Amino acid sequence: MQEKRTVLVAMSGGVDSSVAAALLVEQGHRVIGVTMKTFCYSEVEGPSQTCCGLDGIMDARSVADRLGIPHYVFDVERDFTRDVIDDFVSEYAAGRTPNPCVRCNGNTKFRDLLKRGEMLGCDAIATGHYARMGVGEAGDPVLRRGIDREKDQAYFLWGLPPELLPKLLFPLGALTKPEVRERARALGLRTADKPESQEICFVPTGNYVDVLEDRLGADHPSLAPGPLVSSTGETIGEHEGYARYTIGQRRGIGGGHGRRLYVIGARPETREVIVGDFDEIFRDELEVGELNWFGQPPREGDEVELQIRHRAVAAPAHVLAGDGDSIRFRFEEPQRAVAPGQSAVVFRGDSVLGGGRIARND
Amino acid sequence: MEPVYLDYAATTPVRAEVREAMLPFLGETFGNASSVHRWGRDAKLKLEEARGKIASLLGARPMEIVFTRGGTEADNLAVLGRSREMRGGGVVCSAIEHRAVLMAAKAAEAEGAPLHLLPVDADGVVDQEALTDVLSPSLAVVSVMWANNEVGTIQPIGSLAQRCVEAGVVFHSDAVQAFGKLDVRMDETPVDLLSMSAHKIGGPKGTGALFVRKGTRLAPLIHGGGHERGLRAGTEDVAGAVGFSVAAELAMRERKAQCSRLTVLRDRLQAALVERVPDLVVNAAGAERLPTILNVSVPGANSEMLLVMLDLEGIAVSSGSACSSGGVNPSHVLTTMGLSADIAGPSVRFSLGRETTEGQIDAVIAAFPPLMERLRSTSGV
Numbered sequence: 001m002q003e004k005r006t007v008l009v010a011m012s013g014g015v016d017s018s019v020a021a022a023l024l025v026e027q028g029h030r031v032i033g034v035t036m037k038t039f040c041y042s043e044v045e046g047p048s049q050t051c052c053g054l055d056g057i058m059d060a061r062s063v064a065d066r067l068g069i070p071h072y073v074f075d076v077e078r079d080f081t082r083d084v085i086d087d088f089v090s091e092y093a094a095g096r097t098p099n100p101c102v103r104c105n106g107n108t109k110f111r112d113l114l115k116r117g118e119m120l121g122c123d124a125i126a127t128g129h130y131a132r133m134g135v136g137e138a139g140d141p142v143l144r145r146g147i148d149r150e151k152d153q154a155y156f157l158w159g160l161p162p163e164l165l166p167k168l169l170f171p172l173g174a175l176t177k178p179e180v181r182e183r184a185r186a187l188g189l190r191t192a193d194k195p196e197s198q199e200i201c202f203v204p205t206g207n208y209v210d211v212l213e214d215r216l217g218a219d220h221p222s223l224a225p226g227p228l229v230s231s232t233g234e235t236i237g238e239h240e241g242y243a244r245y246t247i248g249q250r251r252g253i254g255g256g257h258g259r260r261l262y263v264i265g266a267r268p269e270t271r272e273v274i275v276g277d278f279d280e281i282f283r284d285e286l287e288v289g290e291l292n293w294f295g296q297p298p299r300e301g302d303e304v305e306l307q308i309r310h311r312a313v314a315a316p317a318h319v320l321a322g323d324g325d326s327i328r329f330r331f332e333e334p335q336r337a338v339a340p341g342q343s344a345v346v347f348r349g350d351s352v353l354g355g356g357r358i359a360r361n362d
Numbered sequence: 363m364e365p366v367y368l369d370y371a372a373t374t375p376v377r378a379e380v381r382e383a384m385l386p387f388l389g390e391t392f393g394n395a396s397s398v399h400r401w402g403r404d405a406k407l408k409l410e411e412a413r414g415k416i417a418s419l420l421g422a423r424p425m426e427i428v429f430t431r432g433g434t435e436a437d438n439l440a441v442l443g444r445s446r447e448m449r450g451g452g453v454v455c456s457a458i459e460h461r462a463v464l465m466a467a468k469a470a471e472a473e474g475a476p477l478h479l480l481p482v483d484a485d486g487v488v489d490q491e492a493l494t495d496v497l498s499p500s501l502a503v504v505s506v507m508w509a510n511n512e513v514g515t516i517q518p519i520g521s522l523a524q525r526c527v528e529a530g531v532v533f534h535s536d537a538v539q540a541f542g543k544l545d546v547r548m549d550e551t552p553v554d555l556l557s558m559s560a561h562k563i564g565g566p567k568g569t570g571a572l573f574v575r576k577g578t579r580l581a582p583l584i585h586g587g588g589h590e591r592g593l594r595a596g597t598e599d600v601a602g603a604v605g606f607s608v609a610a611e612l613a614m615r616e617r618k619a620q621c622s623r624l625t626v627l628r629d630r631l632q633a634a635l636v637e638r639v640p641d642l643v644v645n646a647a648g649a650e651r652l653p654t655i656l657n658v659s660v661p662g663a664n665s666e667m668l669l670v671m672l673d674l675e676g677i678a679v680s681s682g683s684a685c686s687s688g689g690v691n692p693s694h695v696l697t698t699m700g701l702s703a704d705i706a707g708p709s710v711r712f713s714l715g716r717e718t719t720e721g722q723i724d725a726v727i728a729a730f731p732p733l734m735e736r737l738r739s740t741s742g743v
Contacts, residue, residue: 032674070673118740119664119671119736119737119740119741120667120671121671
């Protein structure tokens with residue numbers, strides 16, 4: 001039997017965090033539920049579809065009530081806007097492709113939970129992420145992938161403050177999504193059959209460009225038409241605004257070019273979107289900045305596995321060079337759509353060593 | 363520890379006697395008090411008995427009592443009703459009024475009425491000279507609360523009302539916190555309008571009353587069938603009115619004994635916290651206060667987490683701070699009293715009531731100081 005702890009559990013109102021809270025209660029911990037209010041709901045029109053909306057707060061409260069645990073709402077809107085939404089917008093404006101959930105986990109959600117947990121005398125922090133905590137050779141805590149590889153969310157967690165690891169609990173890490181839904185039904189939780197929330201919580205329409213247009217203005221250079229340029233430098237048409245495109249994308253380039261073209265990059269300073277053939281979206285080297293490591297950083301020559309998108313497979317790579325600020329990797333095999341701004345997460349087996357933001361792909 | 367409820371200024375449990383008195387009106391005595399038939403007459407009789415009881419407790423006439431859906435509605439009727447009656451006549455109120463008065467005054471202002479806020483001193487006492495300076499016959503109403511809901515400061519109502527009488531200006535007082543605890547008498551104080559609420563004194567929520575001194579003209583806010591002398595349309599809530607009258611009777615009967623008992627407990631809590639929590643500030647310490655309220659600030663404690671932590675530890679209290687977009691706004695009462703945000707923010711209001719025991723106060727005295735120490739040590743940026 002595990003020791004009894006006082007656990008602060010983040011509850012979005014979705015099925016995952018609801019079951020996470022329920023499991024902690026079952027295990028006999030003293031559980032405190034919190035929902036983080038991340039943005040101003042009144043600015044969002046219509047019913048909120050995503051997990052963190054106002055409905056989410058009511059769902060979380062109802063689940064907490066059913067579990068017999070206290071529930072509070074923490075307002076993190078100011079920090080969330082600064083660290084996540086502003087970053088999201090400025091990254092797109094700079095021609096990159098951000099990971100807002102990574103930013104939120106690393107800069108806002110977990111840091112805030114840690115701080116408030118300390119104030120409330122909690123000795124553990126839990127969320128409904130599909131990830132696991134394991135123990136390394138030196139007895140140190142290790143962040144690992146969840147058992148359910150379909151749902152695994154370790155990719156989103158590389159930015160957590162390392163000092164948080166000893167306090168982390170991921171009650172769902174050893175379960176599959178169907179098992180979690182089954183648990184939710186067995187517990188009679190009203191969130192059991194709630195649909196998956198795939199969207200970004202502050203993009204209620206499901207189209208991130210709406211947020212960019214709202215925050216930057218529809219006539220911002222990143223959203224205004226510009227030249228569509230081939231990889232050999234010829235202007236072959238016009239695009240609708242470089243922030244509307246992501247590396248690897250085919251849609252929205254228009255036809256009539258005589259071949260299938262893919263976005264391979266953007267140059268914000270000239271508003272150019274660069275397109276090329278399918279093989280040109282593959283890259284074998286990348287430079288990663290804004291690093292975060294849970295243990296010792298990998299050194300030159302180290303063999304690791306590198307995951308560059310949520311849905312991508314972690315691919316073998318080795319460290320070419322690195323210092324404290326940035327690190328350069330070379331893949332064994334070229335990888336598709338290495339997008340600056342996205343997270344590059346460093347694994348060894350199913351353990352997360354850390355990661356960073358892709359700065360360059362050349 | 364056993365959970366301790368120290369939030370009686372927010373609301374109180376309905377007293378058993380009150381519940382008992384209300385039950386017939388949720389059962390067989392269901393008539394509409396405006397109906398001609400015997401069901402209606404029965405209801406009307408009880409409604410008027412309730413009105414009469416409250417009037418006599420206040421030293422008022424039954425016809426001067428208008429039942430409302432609570433204290434907020436009574437405040438709105440007084441402030442906005444006066445301003446509209448005077449077709450945009452000016453409104454003066456203290457800067458530390460409850461939002462029910464402040465927002466009604468702002469609504470009057472939006473309709474074109476000049477609004478003036480009276481300053482208070484560091485203990486929350488209204489500046490009487492500032493009132494004298496702005497008194498003029500063009501004013502629709504002056505509104506100053508009898509006792510403040512956050513810090514407990516009791517205002518010099520008699521003297522303020524007298525100044526208004528002399529200037530020929532209608533005076534309203536929000537007595538939601540004072541009624542049932544202090545000597546609130548309309549035959550001794552020249553107040554023209556007085557707001558009361560049932561649920562602060564062991565009565566049901568959703569019932570209140572406005573005392574309207576004979577001859578004081580008001581524009582109704584709710585229009586309809588001419589109930590409550592045309593000042594508050596809508597079928598009367600007989601159960602609520604009866605419950606209110608019983609609660610008021612009991613409160614007045616027990617008032618002196620409870621006040622002296624709770625003053626002792628409150629002072630003991632205050633002295634112990636001052637002694638055991640370094641740098642603790644007692645707000646409005648120099649004022650004459652309600653015996654039931656103790657408001658303290660714990661500089662250096664995270665204001666947003668203060669109430670959460672106390673709730674988790676079983677201490678139910680309030681703070682005047684309001685959560686708003688992106689953080690916590692310190693109470694307007696404390697900031698108006700001149701407190702800086704770092705003192706006004708981390709404030710706690712303990713409010714005691716009839717069910718509060720010595721053992722509960724001792725439990726809070728034991729639990730509170732170490733909690734504040736932990737919160738302070740973890741609140742650092």
